[in-house]
Amino acid sequence: xxxxxxxxxxxxxxxxxxxxxxxxxxxxxxxxxxxxxxxxxxxxxxxxx
Numbered sequence: 328x329x330x331x332x333x334x335x336x337x338x339x340x341x342x343x344x345x346x347x348x349x350x351x352x353x354x355x356x357x358x359x360x361x362x363x364x365x366x367x368x369x370x371x372x373x374x375x376x
Contacts, residue, residue: 340356
């Protein structure tokens with residue numbers, strides 16, 4: 328999956344879930360997305376289990 332697509336998808340999701348009591352969940356997902364985006368460019372992005 329392309330990193331730009333991950334960023335767009337995450338932005339949309341973050342906007343949607345802000346309407347609920349999801350602060351902790353949003354922070355956890357933000358950290359996981361940052362880890363994925365920090366991976367060296369190899370054509371593929373490893374997805375966490």
